[in-house]
Amino acid sequence: MSAPALLDVRHLRKTFSIRRGFSRKVVGQVRAVDDVSFTIAEGETLGLVGESGCGKTTTxxxxxxxxxxxSGEILFRAADGRVVDLAPLSRAELRPLRPQIQMVFQDPFGSLNPRMTIFDNVGEPLLVNGLRDRRARLDRVASLLELTGLRPELMHRFPHAFSGGQRQRIGIARALATEPRLVVADEPVSALDVSVQAQVLNLLLELRTRLHQTFLFVAHDLAVVKHVSDRVAVMYVGQLVELATTEAIFGRPRHPYTAALLRAVPVPDPHAPGGDVALAGEVANPAAPPSGCYFHPRCPFTTETCRREPPALREVAAGHLVRCHRAEELTLQGVG
Amino acid sequence: MTTPVLEVKDLRVHFLLDEGVVRAVDGVSFDVHPGQVVGIVGESGCGKSVTVKAILQIVEPPGRIVGGRILFRKDGASAADLAELDPKGAAMRAIRGAEIALIPQEPMAAFSPVHTVGDQIIEALRLHQRQWRPEGSRLSRGEARQLTVELFRSVGISMPAERVDAYSWQLSGGLRQRAMIAMALSCKPRLLIADEPTTAIDVTTQAQILTLLRDQQRRDGTAIVFITHDLGVIAQMAHHVVVMYLGRVMEQGAVADIFDAPKHPYTRALLKSIPTVRVAPRTLLPTIAGSIPHPLGRPRGCPFHPRCPDAIPGICAERVPALRPVGPGQRASCFLYHRDEADEP
Incomplete structure (x- = not known):
């Protein structure tokens, strides 16, 4: 890793208790995020993919x-150069760091306040963080809207006047308002129509180049992730199963689950060979995961070892991490 | 050429709101032949769901079928115009669920949470079987239950005898959709309507469900109308594709023609702009300018003309192009090909 890490997540765990009955007795634990570690370099976009319930949103x-x-550490390099562990901080301690990490939400209809104009929606984080001067806020919001491809003269309208794609641009403008060091985008295009998805993906790519913006991009759609990410992390039942450059993940996947995910995506080409079921069975229950490798009941390459011993995440090639006992011997098909 | 199971001719479904009239479906025509999978693809607001709701006569008020015909052939001979039937009448109820079945998008919302999934299928079986059987002999609960277990087994539900007694919320998303498919197939429909059946499902489960549908379709020769916004799913599933935009058919044809030689500028732009796993990482995508207009703010003339790169000044904004042949089995509604073929508004 050449650039210094902006974010260094180490052994992150998040468990939820399952409570039943009148006394709300704890009857089980769901390990939603189970020992996840990764870094994001400055200016990098890391894609985090997986199916529902894999823990990507919880992460x-x-x-x-x-x-x-x-448990675990979330080491964040703040604007002043300090490295802070976000995990144990209190609300008050987090307060000065909040402007540096912002979020883009999935639903462009639910995430903007319908009673506030675009100026107020986008300007709110500025106001909250001490920019009291209305003139200055107007200028800043105008430039943010321009940056995200919207006409600044529309800033006094309310969200209902905008389409889904435009609202998502507004959401991105708001996330960028405080000049965050890291933007977490959770499924930012999955609620958009196909003809509008491309516009928003292009915008994110432009921001990455023009502002050198760092993104954590969470999505279930592999095609979308491929379009914006420098590196991709694949999660399955709370664990990271593979992490590598986008080129390596798609061109030469090393984990059978990644390869199966790639094969399961329907290709918009009627001549493409289709019709094979990439994977049998269903995603394991995170409250009662299988023994050994969590993926073994669905994996076509399972051995006795896989059933017994949980594999560790290890580096099989430079910068290519895989959680599979057989990563070296398997030759899995990518999509190029 | 076989006789179509379903012929939709110039269908119009309008929603009469206080603010104005939303022409959700505005002159849609297509045929479905026995054993054929017709894919209807389009973005939100294109009228694909309203079209199939009209076929089943379940358009919610204030929506109303205001024109067109929906010819459905029960047994190859007599055609009934579903658009003329009373939505609540016995004739329509005998068709709905039995002759034409629906697989909805959200199986969670489609199943009742207070009845077991088995009971809901048993009810459908007993209700519809009665109409086919000679008077007096009704399918017994035991027989219907046995049939349901068989159905569950055929759609790949493990432990079918136990799962029949499960409630929908006890099943995973994939199992729930399989149970829904079992219910839809229970009365051996001639036509199956699948409205975004895999949108709410994860990608690895989606592959399983699509394979299941394809196998069932090949085995029984059921005709399917398959609705989706996902061009990848369409390419894998459909024989014939109907591309819709703002209530109108932009283009239709064989799946290979639509993907290899799209004629309508909208189809072309749509195919170019979708992200796929096959292109190089971090490349800018070609985009379609603008966004889908508000249903009450429909543009005059061709609905796509404000976003169309090939719009002809003075023509496309004035008149509505008619759906006309542009190749063998392929039709497009675009003045680029038929300068003088306009539809009356």
């Missing part, structure tokens, strides 16, 4: 400290 929320992790 993102822990980093934003919308949730308190059960």
């Amino acid at each position: 993102a929320r822990c980093i934003l400290r919308a949730m308190t992790p059960t």
Whole structure:
């Protein structure tokens, strides 16, 4: 890693208790995030993918400290150069760091206040962080809207006057208002129509180049992740199963789950060979995960070892981490 | 060419609101042949869901079928115009669920949470079987239950005898959708309507569900109308594709023609702008300018003209292009190909 890490997540865990009955007795634990470690370099976009329930959103929320992790460290390089562990901080201690980590939400209809104009929506984080001068705020909001491809003269309108794609641009403008060092985008295009998705993806790519903006990009759609990410982390049942450059993940996946995910995506080409079921069975229950490797009941390459021993996440090539006993011997098909 | 199971001709479904009239479906025509999978693809507001709701006569008020015909052939001979049937009448109820079945997008919302999934399928079976059987002999609960267990087994639900007694909320998303498919197939429909059946499901489970549908379709020769916004799913599932935009058919044709040689500028732009796993990482995508207009702010003329790169000044903004042949089995509604073929508004 050449650039210094902006974010260094170490052994992050988040468990939820399952409570039943009148006394709300704890009857089980769900390990939503189970020993997840990764870094994001400055200016880098890390894609975090996985199916529903894999813990990708919980990971993102822990980093934003919308949730308190059960254990682990979230080392963040703040603007003044200090490295702070966000995990144990109190609300008051987090307060000065909040402007540096911002979020783009999935639902562009639910995430803007319908009673506030675009100026107030985008300007709110500025006001909260001490920019009292209305003139200055107007200028700043105008430049933010321009940056995200919207006409600044529309800033006194209310959200209902905008389409889904435009609202998502507004959401991105608001996230950028405080010049955050890290933007966490959780499924930012999954609620948008296909013809509008491309516009928002292009915008994120431009911000990455123009502002050198760092993103944690959470999504379930591999095609979308491929379009914006420098590196990709794949999660399964709370664990990281593979982490590598986008080129390596898509071109030469090393984990059978990654390869299966890639094969399961329907390709918009009627001549493409289709119709094979990439994976049998369903995602394991995180409250009662299988023995050994969590993926073994669905994996076509399972051995006795996989059933018994949980594999560790290890480096099989430079910068390529895989959680699989057989990573070296398997030759898995990528998509190029 | 076989006789179509379903012929939709110039269908119009309008929603009469206080603010104005939303022309959700505005002159849509297509045919579905036996054993064929017709994919209807389009973005939100294109009228794809309203079209199939009209076929089943379940358009919610203030929506109303204001024009067109929906010819459905029960047994290859007699055609009934579903648009003329009373939505609550016995004739329509005998067709709905039995002859034309629906797989909805959200199986969670479609199943009742207070009845077991088995009971809901048993009810459908007993209700519809009665109409086919000679008078007096009704399918017994035991027989219906046995049939349901068989259905569950055929759609790949493990431990079918136990799962029949489960409530929908006890099943995972994939199992729930399989149970929904079992219910839809229970009365051996001639036509199956699948409205975004895999949108709410994870990608690895989606592959399983699509394979299941494809296998069932090949085995029984059921005709399927498959609705989705996902062009990847369409390419893998459909034989024939109908591309819709703002209530109108932009283009239709064989799946290979639509993907290899799209004629309508909207189809072309849509195909270019979708992110796929096959292109190089971090490349800018070609985009379609602007966004989908508000349903009450429909543009005059061709609905796509404000966003169209090839719009012809003075023509596309004035008149509505008609759906006309542009190749063997392929039709497009675009003045680029038929300068003089306009539809009456």
